[in-house]
Amino acid sequence: MGSTRRGKTGQKRRASKKNRRPSGFRRLLRRLLLLLLVFGGLGSGLYLLYLNHTVQVKFEGKRWAVPARVYGRALELYPGASLGPDELVQELTRLGYRKQSHAKQEGSYARNRNRFHVRTRPFVFWDGKEPARFLDLQFQGEQLTSMADGNGRPISLVRLEPPAVGSIYPAHNEDRALIKRDEIPEQLVNALLAVEDRAFFGHHGLHFKGIARALWANLRAGGVVQGGSTLTQQLVKNFFLTQERSLQRKVNEAFMALLLERHYGKDEILEAYTNEIYLGQDGRRAIHGFGLASQFYFNRPLVELDLSQLALLAGLVRGPSYYNPRRHTERARERRDLVLRLMVEQGFITQAQANKAKRAGLGVTNTKGHGRGGYPAFMELVRKQLHRDYREEDLTSEGLRIFTTLDPRVQLQAEQALTQRLKALEKGKRLTAGTLEAATVVANSVDGEVLAVVGGRRARFAGFNRALDAVRPIGSLVKPVVYLSALMRPDRYTLITPLEDKPLRLTGADGKQWAPQNYDHRSHGVVPLQDGLVYSYNLATVGLGMEIGLDQVANVLHNLGVRREFEPYPSMLLGAVSLSPLEVTQVYQTLAAGGFYSPLRAIREVLTAEDKPLQRYPLTVHEAAPAGPVYLLNQALQDVVRRGTGRSLARYLSPALNVAGKTGTTDDLRDSWFAGFSGDKVAVVWVGRDDNKPAGLSGASGAMQVWGDLMRRLRPRPLNLPQPESVEMVWIDPQSGLRADGSCSGARLLPFIKGSAPRENAPCAAGAVESFIRNPLRIFFE
Amino acid sequence: MSSMIKIFPLFLVFLLAGCLGDPYRRAAPVVETTPPPAPVVSSTPTPPPAPAQEEDVQIAAYQPPVQVRPEPVTSAAVMSLQQKANEQQQVGDLVGAASNLERALRIEPRNAHLWNQLAHVRLSQQQFGQAADLAAKSNSLAGADRWLRRDNWQLIAKARRQTGDLGGARTAEQKAASLR
Numbered sequence: 031m032g033s034t035r036r037g038k039t040g041q042k043r044r045a046s047k048k049n050r051r052p053s054g055f056r057r058l059l060r061r062l063l064l065l066l067l068v069f070g071g072l073g074s075g076l077y078l079l080y081l082n083h084t085v086q087v088k089f090e091g092k093r094w095a096v097p098a099r100v101y102g103r104a105l106e107l108y109p110g111a112s113l114g115p116d117e118l119v120q121e122l123t124r125l126g127y128r129k130q131s132h133a134k135q136e137g138s139y140a141r142n143r144n145r146f147h148v149r150t151r152p153f154v155f156w157d158g159k160e161p162a163r164f165l166d167l168q169f170q171g172e173q174l175t176s177m178a179d180g181n182g183r184p185i186s187l188v189r190l191e192p193p194a195v196g197s198i199y200p201a202h203n204e205d206r207a208l209i210k211r212d213e214i215p216e217q218l219v220n221a222l223l224a225v226e227d228r229a230f231f232g233h234h235g236l237h238f239k240g241i242a243r244a245l246w247a248n249l250r251a252g253g254v255v256q257g258g259s260t261l262t263q264q265l266v267k268n269f270f271l272t273q274e275r276s277l278q279r280k281v282n283e284a285f286m287a288l289l290l291e292r293h294y295g296k297d298e299i300l301e302a303y304t305n306e307i308y309l310g311q312d313g314r315r316a317i318h319g320f321g322l323a324s325q326f327y328f329n330r331p332l333v334e335l336d337l338s339q340l341a342l343l344a345g346l347v348r349g350p351s352y353y354n355p356r357r358h359t360e361r362a363r364e365r366r367d368l369v370l371r372l373m374v375e376q377g378f379i380t381q382a383q384a385n386k387a388k389r390a391g392l393g394v395t396n397t398k399g400h401g402r403g404g405y406p407a408f409m410e411l412v413r414k415q416l417h418r419d420y421r422e423e424d425l426t427s428e429g430l431r432i433f434t435t436l437d438p439r440v441q442l443q444a445e446q447a448l449t450q451r452l453k454a455l456e457k458g459k460r461l462t463a464g465t466l467e468a469a470t471v472v473a474n475s476v477d478g479e480v481l482a483v484v485g486g487r488r489a490r491f492a493g494f495n496r497a498l499d500a501v502r503p504i505g506s507l508v509k510p511v512v513y514l515s516a517l518m519r520p521d522r523y524t525l526i527t528p529l530e531d532k533p534l535r536l537t538g539a540d541g542k543q544w545a546p547q548n549y550d551h552r553s554h555g556v557v558p559l560q561d562g563l564v565y566s567y568n569l570a571t572v573g574l575g576m577e578i579g580l581d582q583v584a585n586v587l588h589n590l591g592v593r594r595e596f597e598p599y600p601s602m603l604l605g606a607v608s609l610s611p612l613e614v615t616q617v618y619q620t621l622a623a624g625g626f627y628s629p630l631r632a633i634r635e636v637l638t639a640e641d642k643p644l645q646r647y648p649l650t651v652h653e654a655a656p657a658g659p660v661y662l663l664n665q666a667l668q669d670v671v672r673r674g675t676g677r678s679l680a681r682y683l684s685p686a687l688n689v690a691g692k693t694g695t696t697d698d699l700r701d702s703w704f705a706g707f708s709g710d711k712v713a714v715v716w717v718g719r720d721d722n723k724p725a726g727l728s729g730a731s732g733a734m735q736v737w738g739d740l741m742r743r744l745r746p747r748p749l750n751l752p753q754p755e756s757v758e759m760v761w762i763d764p765q766s767g768l769r770a771d772g773s774c775s776g777a778r779l780l781p782f783i784k785g786s787a788p789r790e791n792a793p794c795a796a797g798a799v800e801s802f803i804r805n806p807l808r809i810f811f812e
Numbered sequence: 813m814s815s816m817i818k819i820f821p822l823f824l825v826f827l828l829a830g831c832l833g834d835p836y837r838r839a840a841p842v843v844e845t846t847p848p849p850a851p852v853v854s855s856t857p858t859p860p861p862a863p864a865q866e867e868d869v870q871i872a873a874y875q876p877p878v879q880v881r882p883e884p885v886t887s888a889a890v891m892s893l894q895q896k897a898n899e900q901q902q903v904g905d906l907v908g909a910a911s912n913l914e915r916a917l918r919i920e921p922r923n924a925h926l927w928n929q930l931a932h933v934r935l936s937q938q939q940f941g942q943a944a945d946l947a948a949k950s951n952s953l954a955g956a957d958r959w960l961r962r963d964n965w966q967l968i969a970k971a972r973r974q975t976g977d978l979g980g981a982r983t984a985e986q987k988a989a990s991l992r
Contacts, residue, residue, distance in 0.1 A: 108889030157911050187889035477914070615911060626949050646907065646941035649914045649930075651945045657952050669885075710921065752922070752953050 034598050078285060084270060093269075093302060094318075096208055096429030097199035100412060101192035103435040103481075103634075104155070107167070107177055108187045112745060114172040115144055117439060122148070124193045124438060126329035136162050137334050144169040151331070153191035156433060156635040156643055160189050172745060193323070195436055196409045198416075200426035203314045208429065208639075209321035209332060211301040217337050218320065219300065220378035221344035225369045227261040228376055231296055235262045237285035262287040264347075265303045309343065310350045317350075327355065329395045332693060337379065338387035341369040342394075355394045362392060405468075406492035407485030408436050411612070411632045412500075417761065419645065420636075429639030434632050435479035440744060444470050444482040444713075445489040447740035450716070452487060455735065457724050466725060468717040468736060469496035471615040472744075475712040476650045478619050478628030483612075494720070497611045502701045502716060505605035506566045506729065507614055507693035508587070508709045510621060510663055512575045512603055513563045515586045517659035519578070520783035522757075525560040526767045532568035536600045546604055549695070549728075560666040564674035566693060568604055575603035589654045591616035591627050605694060614705055615714045620654050621664060622690075623708035624752070626720055627654035658756035658783045665751065665781055666691050671706070675730055682738030688749045689741065693729030700724050702732030708746030713737060757781045763792035771795040886923060890916045894929065901933060909933050924953040924960055931967055944971040962991040 070115075073588065094610060105121050107113070119141070122129075127148070128138045139148040146167040153160050164180040165188060177185045199205040223230050229237045241258035259267070264285045271279055310317035310326055317326045323343055324332040336341070347354050355362035370384040379455065412434055416425060452466045464487075472482040485495035494500070516523040532552040537546045548554070548568045562570035575583055580598035587607070596607050600693035609617075620627040628651050636645040667690035670676045675693045683689055691706020702717040702725060715733040717726045725732065753759075761777045763770035767788065770777035774794035782789075886894075893916040900909035913930045920926065931946035947964040954960045965988035972981040 106889070106915075108887065108919065110887055110889070111919075157908055184888075186892045474918070474921075477917060479918075624952050626945070626952070643907075646911065648910060649917065650942055651949050653945055653948050752955065754952060 059192065072438050078289075081282065081341050082289050085266075085286050086293060088270060089290070089294065089302070094206060094208065094305065095200050095204070097197040097430065098425045098430040098432050099194055099207065100196040100198065100409065100432045100434055102195045102438050104153075104189040106187065106189055106393040107165070107174060109174060109176050109184075111174040112172060112747075113169075113174045114147070115169045117172075118146065118167070118169075118174075120439065121190065121193070125151075125191060125406040126325075126331075126334075128330075130366060133164070135334065136486070137330060148186070152639075153189075153417070154641045155189065156637060156646070160191070165186060193434060193438055195405050195434070195438065196412075198409075198425045198432075199315060200423075202316075204316050204728035205312075205322060206305060206318040207321040207325065208305050208319065209301075211297045213333060214300065214304050214320070215333060215335065215340055217306075217378075218332070218335075218340045218344060221305075221341050221369050221373055222261065222347070224372040224376050224378060225344055226264070226347060227259075230261050230300075231289075233260060233262075235289075235291035236260060236284055244579045259283075260287065261303050262290055262299055263709055265299060265306060266290060267305050268308065269302070293432065294765040300426045307347055308350060309346050310354070310776050327394050336387070336390070337370075337383060338390040339367065339393055341373070341387060342392060343365040345369045356394050359392060366392070370650065389758060404490055405436060405438075405441060405483075407489065407495045407497055408434070408441065408480070409630065410492075410495050410498060411480060411483055415632050415647075416636075430644070431637040431639070431641070432633060433635045433637070435474075435481060435634060436632070439482040440472050440711075441482035441484070443743040444472055444484050447743060448484050448489070448715075448736055449487055451736040451739050455717070455727065455732060460474040461726070465719060466717060466727075467720050468715065468733070469497060469500060469611045470713060470715045470736065470740065471497050471710045472711055472713045472740070473613050473615055473619055473630055475619055475622035475693045475710060476628075478616075478623075478630045479633045479634075480615075480630050481711070496716065499610060500611050500716065500718075501608045502718065503605055503608050504614055505696040505703055506568075507617075507692055507694035507703050507705050508602065508605040508607055509563055509566060509571050510667060510692055511587045511590065511617070512571055512578070512583050513666065514561065514621075514655060514659055514663045515578045515583045516574055517662045517783075518586070518656060520659070520786035523559060524782055524786050525558065525666060525780055526762060526788075528767065529559050529562050529570040529574055531555060531557050531562065531567045532573075534569060534573060536572070536576070544600060546601075558764075560669060563663075563666045563692075566667045566670075566675045572600065586655065587617070589627070590620040591629070591654065605696065611714045612718045614703070615712060618705045618707060618714060619712045621660060621667070622712045623651070624664075624754075625653060625655035625657050625660035626651045628652075656756070657754035661751055661754050661757050662781050662783070664749075667692060667706070668749065668751075676704075676706070676734060678730060679734060679738045682742040683746075686748060687746060689746065690736070690749055691734075693734055698724040699726050699728060702727040703729050704733035704737040706737060706741075707749065708741060709749045710747040711741070711744060713740060715740070735780050753781070756783055758784050758787065760787040762788070763794055765794075766792040768792035769795060886925070887920065890920050890923065890926070893919075895927065897933075899930060901936070906933050906937050922953050924950045924955070924957065927953065928960055928964055928967075931964070935967060935971060938974070940971040942976045944968045947971070958991045962988045965991065
């Protein structure tokens with residue numbers, strides 16, 4: 031019994047022992063599992079924590095590097111403004127305004143010949159917000175004559191929003207313009223839901239039914255037509271993860287999507303999504319977010335897009351390059367129509383709405399919106415000026431708003447004048463097309479604001495920026511500096527001081543003898559000082575410059591705004607000084623402004639992304655040269671155009687404009703220059719060859735042709751020089767160079783610094799009775 | 813050559829100074845508020861009143877002939893900016909005032925009163941050199957406006973006195989006195 035019991039128990043024990051062995055194994059397993067679970071749990075817990083941290087840090091912090099947005103000048107509208115109706119249309123087109131039969135929506139206009147109704151968009155400027163307005167505009171010729179609001183009340187002044195002309199995006203080339211949740215059109219949200227994630231507002235980051243449905247749809251279609259990823263997953267993928275396709279990434283994506291949903295609301299996620307998503311490519315520039323995509327494809331803000339356009343954008347998410355509406359019109363249309371169909375299916379829109387939207391064209395513009403770098407030469411100047419005050423990373427990431435002085439209208443005209451004239455010049459000289467290069471800078475002569483920069487023939491493409499970087503000998507463009515230096519000493523020099531235009535020999539830069547020559551290889555004997563400039567006589571100018579002293583001339587050149595250092599050799603007097611077109615523009619700006627130097631500026635203001643004023647680049651003036659001598663010089667420069675080397679400008683510009691300018695030519699006709707100014711603008715043109723071979727053009731036959739064509743297009747204001755206090759006008763007999771009166775035939779009225787005019791009367795000035803009658807008449811006719 | 817070596821650092825300093833430009837400063841506290849001179853306003857012909865319009869009405873094709881006006885001395889556009897600048901000057905928003913005056917100058921670059929007003933703003937900001945230069949610019953455009961020229965010279969005198977140029981200040985005062 032006992033044994034049996036024992037036996038039994040032994041058996042039992044054995045059995046239990048037998049049982050115990052596997053149970054021990056199990057325990058081990060269990061322990062292992064537990065251990066695994068603990069460590070694994072700990073590990074994956076830590077990993078989740080890490081993911082959580084990643085999600086939060088990135089989402090809470092600054093989410094995007096937002097490139098600085100660069101704007102051109104805002105067009106000022108006021109009665110009396112020099113602006114033609116077609117120019118207004120150009121500007122409105124640039125701003126993406128739509129022409130309609132009635133201007134009902136912001137960003138639209140209606141036109142009936144010379145009368146316009148415009149509904150402007152609101153815009154935040156440096157000095158506050160310009161509200162949206164209704165404008166009733168009337169033009170007469172090339173002038174805006176009246177401006178009123180919807181009730182006929184006159185408006186004295188309005189700024190249109192400034193055209194966006196570029197952005198400064200970082201090295202990874204992501205460009206975007208942020209929008210806020212309340213700026214996202216509801217129809218865009220609906221379209222996204224319909225095509226990408228119909229359960230967005232219901233799920234917690236993942237949507238298994240959606241995956242299944244997508245799988246089914248794709249199977250049925252025999253290709254990928256729907257994705258199973260939720261918007262949240264897509265955001266996570268774009269935002270945190272690389273583009274590799276692996277299981278691990280997919281798992282990470284799922285967890286992060288769940289985490290993101292746990293921490294943030296649907297609206298926040300939607301806002302991030304609309305700003306993050308990749309929607310197109312523009313060369314090296316990647317278009318991110320719907321805000322920028324709207325500008326990129328339609329050249330209009332997102333809020334102004336209609337259903338058809340919003341559906342098109344929503345459809346792009348799946349494959350911006352595959353559905354590129356510029357390249358694959360039909361594909362893009364089908365995709366848009368699919369989005370519209372899904373929107374109907376899900377009850378977001380009616381069939382009628384969809385049908386109407388389907389009938390619409392794609393509406394994609396050719397211009398690819400702003401920011402595309404259409405003004406590379408000007409933008410380089412902007413960057414150079416910004417880099418004095420900002421770090422590159424601030425420019426590429428802080429979303430700064432930069433207001434520049436670029437006038438797209440002037441820029442366009444400058445580009446066109448330059449390319450068209452170069453073609454004509456090449457044809458005339460029987461040169462191979464593309465031989466000649468050129469550059470030009472146009473600035474406001476009064477305040478030094480740079481209006482346009484053209485760096486070469488292919489102005490829309492970045493490349494060698496000749497306007498800033500082609501440093502070339504300026505030839506006779508330096509002569510005004512020599513003559514100004516002389517006129518600044520009225521005790522010795524006036525406009526009629528006799529100069530000898532005769533051969534001379536000097537020691538040149540290299541220590542060798544130097545015998546300058548006139549352009550026509552002739553000497554002209556004794557000439558009045560002003561004629562040395564008007565006819566650009568080299569010998570007279572060198573003689574004069576040597577009398578004044580090279581240091582003095584170099585000094586005046588520096589005062590006029592040249593910062594570059596150079597050796598004052600005699601050859602400097604004929605323009606052996608090398609400067610860029612931009613530097614020359616500075617010199618002539620100072621002259622054009624009557625001796626008041628204003629540093630050339632490309633930027634007016636910088637605002638933060640939140641529209642807070644950050645920095646202003648104010649207008650400054652500095653009396654760099656005395657007003658009297660500059661006035662005499664400018665009169666002579668007007669004579670250059672009236673009767674001197676620039677007289678063929680009359681082909682382009684009315685003599686009544688009285689523009690002033692100077693031709694410049696360098697040895698062997700390598701460089702052809704023209705610099706000059708009207709009442710409101712100063713412009714410099716260089717024409718030559720990149721390989722520095724002779725271009726075969728003088729200043730007058732080359733650069734001046736471009737200049738004349740350019741200025742003609744800009745409708746310049748006439749140059750009426752204000753006569754300074756220190757100047758008096760005196761009648762001079764050209765024969766004797768002495769005071770004349772009415773009895774001297776051919777007498778001319780010339781400006782003198784007070785006290786410097788000749789005191790003696792000319793032989794002809796006998797004070798006859800008739801002079802009493804004729805003199806006032808002459809004044810009248812002069 | 814040695815003179816070049818001596819000059820070179822100086823040149824560098826100038827170059828750097830040129831590069832740095834004027835750092836932007838917030839408006840300095842208003843030191844003095846000189847009332848800007850009243851502008852000489854030409855009688856600006858008011859534009860012909862536009863016929864009252866419903867917004868949805870097609871634009872009338874007929875337009876009454878409009879006279880193209882010569883540029884007035886001070887247009888309504890510029891007057892509105894000047895007015896705004898005046899108000900800003902009074903409340904000490906000198907940066908804002910300068911900004912509006914610059915905008916006005918872009919429309920009427922030869923308006924000597926605008927240059928004068930900007931000079932006053934800069935003087936209030938204690939930018940004495942700039943104030944004097946702006947006043948000189950105003951003078952160069954002032955023509956026969958004796959009142960304006962006197963005001964400019966007085967301003968130049970003040971600015972010069974502040975920078976310690978007492979001789980220059982006296983000369984400017986004499987100029988101002990001669991314009992009485």
